[in-house]
Amino acid sequence: MHCQTIVLGAGIVGVCTALHLQARGRKVVLIDRDQPGSGTSHGNAGLIERSSVIPYAFPRELSSLLRYGLNRQSDVRYSWRYLPKAGPWLFKYWQNSAPAQLAVATQAMLPLVQRCVEEHDTLIEAAELGSLIKANGWIEVYHNQDAFEKAKAEAHALLSYGLRFEVLDRQQLHEREGDLSANAIGGIHWLDPKTVSNPGALVRGYNALFVKRGGHFIHGDARSLRQVDSDWQVDSRQGPITAPEVVIALGPQAGDLFRPLGYRIPLEIKRGYHRHYRPRDGAVLEHSICDVQGGYVLAPMAQGIRLTTGIEFAASGDPANDIQLTRCEALARTLFPLGEPVEAEPWLGRRPCLPDMRPVIGPASRHKGLWFNFGHAHHGLTLGPVCGRLLAEMMTGAPTFTDPAPYSAARFK
Numbered sequence: 001m002h003c004q005t006i007v008l009g010a011g012i013v014g015v016c017t018a019l020h021l022q023a024r025g026r027k028v029v030l031i032d033r034d035q036p037g038s039g040t041s042h043g044n045a046g047l048i049e050r051s052s053v054i055p056y057a058f059p060r061e062l063s064s065l066l067r068y069g070l071n072r073q074s075d076v077r078y079s080w081r082y083l084p085k086a087g088p089w090l091f092k093y094w095q096n097s098a099p100a101q102l103a104v105a106t107q108a109m110l111p112l113v114q115r116c117v118e119e120h121d122t123l124i125e126a127a128e129l130g131s132l133i134k135a136n137g138w139i140e141v142y143h144n145q146d147a148f149e150k151a152k153a154e155a156h157a158l159l160s161y162g163l164r165f166e167v168l169d170r171q172q173l174h175e176r177e178g179d180l181s182a183n184a185i186g187g188i189h190w191l192d193p194k195t196v197s198n199p200g201a202l203v204r205g206y207n208a209l210f211v212k213r214g215g216h217f218i219h220g221d222a223r224s225l226r227q228v229d230s231d232w233q234v235d236s237r238q239g240p241i242t243a244p245e246v247v248i249a250l251g252p253q254a255g256d257l258f259r260p261l262g263y264r265i266p267l268e269i270k271r272g273y274h275r276h277y278r279p280r281d282g283a284v285l286e287h288s289i290c291d292v293q294g295g296y297v298l299a300p301m302a303q304g305i306r307l308t309t310g311i312e313f314a315a316s317g318d319p320a321n322d323i324q325l326t327r328c329e330a331l332a333r334t335l336f337p338l339g340e341p342v343e344a345e346p347w348l349g350r351r352p353c354l355p356d357m358r359p360v361i362g363p364a365s366r367h368k369g370l371w372f373n374f375g376h377a378h379h380g381l382t383l384g385p386v387c388g389r390l391l392a393e394m395m396t397g398a399p400t401f402t403d404p405a406p407y408s409a410a411r412f413k
């Protein structure tokens with residue numbers, strides 16, 4: 001089969017890239033070894049996170065570093081064995097998290113974050129997926145007055161970004177979430193984000209729209225990618241697929257392709273877990289809530305109440321470790337009446353991350369027709385559609401809605 005563009009990876013980023021290329025007239029074949037939306041895009045907290053204008057930075061205060069050093073926190077945990085390998089990357093991440101560099105990253109990400117909801121809205125409407133979406137924001141919940149006061153000050157410092165939020169005192173919080181336990185003393189309700197009750201189904205729905213509009217989704221292993229004359233070719237269940245252009249949108253597995261091609265892009269993964277629980281005694285969770293101190297999210301999902309964890313630094317292929325989820329579950333049970341888990345085993349996912357907290361979007365410097373779209377870290381579900389648009393605009397020579405320079409692969413020498 002010959003087409004104009006092959007997109008490798010049918011997570012949120014690949015599917016949205018395929019849709020945007022198709023909308024600009026390209027004949028696209030989308031390839032994945034699994035079903036669309038079955039990778040990291042399946043298991044996240046479902047936040048279309050319009051309010052996260054500051055990227056998720058490495059902690060800089062000595063007190064936080066000492067706390068994390070003990071490796072007993074629920075929000076971040078690491079495998080001691082993995083530290084020597086991750087050390088150089090973590091050092092770059094720490095450097096990029098200094099106030100001046102973080103301000104640069106914030107400005108770089110802003111044009112993407114600002115458009116994230118409207119880009120999803122267009123696709124949600126076209127794919128008729130409105131039943132998966134809630135437009136009631138999410139709530140940061142506090143159980144400690146000092147932390148709550150600090151969070152209020154931080155939220156007010158973000159007013160210049162035009163974000164909408166409400167500070168909830170104890171009573172207002174419990175009016176909004178009647179089944180939270182009494183130790184929840186207040187919250188910040190972020191009003192701009194939307195939430196998805198089944199992120200995997202959202203990606204499959206976007207893929208169905210791509211197919212309905214004439215696109216092809218085919219199973220295949222992206223690692224078979226090779227250059228044949230001036231084209232790119234990949235093996236699939238339907239035989240070899242050939243095209244002059246190919247996009248690597250393989251999320252945490254992108255390195256399986258760009259490394260053998262000689263690109264030294266520092267893509268690292270931050271692992272994270274989820275598990276669903278039945279609510280106890282008919283309890284209801286109306287909003288997605290985040291216990292920032294505990295480092296977990298509780299999200300009402302199609303499968304149950306989804307508890308998602310923060311970050312685990314461990315090798316991609318290391319077995320799942322239940323320490324972090326166990327810690328988060330114990331804390332979550334003090335906040336909301338969780339019942340039995342739905343699944344026998346938790347889900348383990350991998351966030352694809354760059355140390356400067358920006359994705360890689362744009363052309364490969366040494367291979368004609370090779371393009372990148374990966375590394376969306378904590379906000380890939382949020383950014384899939386807007387980053388799909390940006391790459392499609394670049395590939396088709398259209399004016400881009402923002403300067404793509406901050407996301408160039410060339411920033412890594």
Ligand SMILES: Cc1cc2nc3c(=O)[nH]c(=O)nc-3n(C[C@H](O)[C@H](O)[C@H](O)COP(=O)(O)OP(=O)(O)OC[C@H]3O[C@@H](n4cnc5c(N)ncnc54)[C@H](O)[C@@H]3O)c2cc1C
Nearest residue numbers: 011013033039040041044045047222251272379380381382
């Ligand atoms: C616990 C957790 C919570 C999160 N919460 C949020 C949130 O609330 N909001 C948010 O915006 N983001 C969130 N994220 C981040 C978000 O999920 C990711 O950034 C996003 O899913 C990455 O999408 P992707 O398409 O790049 O990667 P993926 O979804 O992983 O897609 C990559 C695809 O490539 C395919 N693939 C890999 N290798 C091959 C191969 N050799 N051949 C063929 N196919 C291959 C995989 O099967 C997969 O389908 C969270 C992540 C985690 C882990």
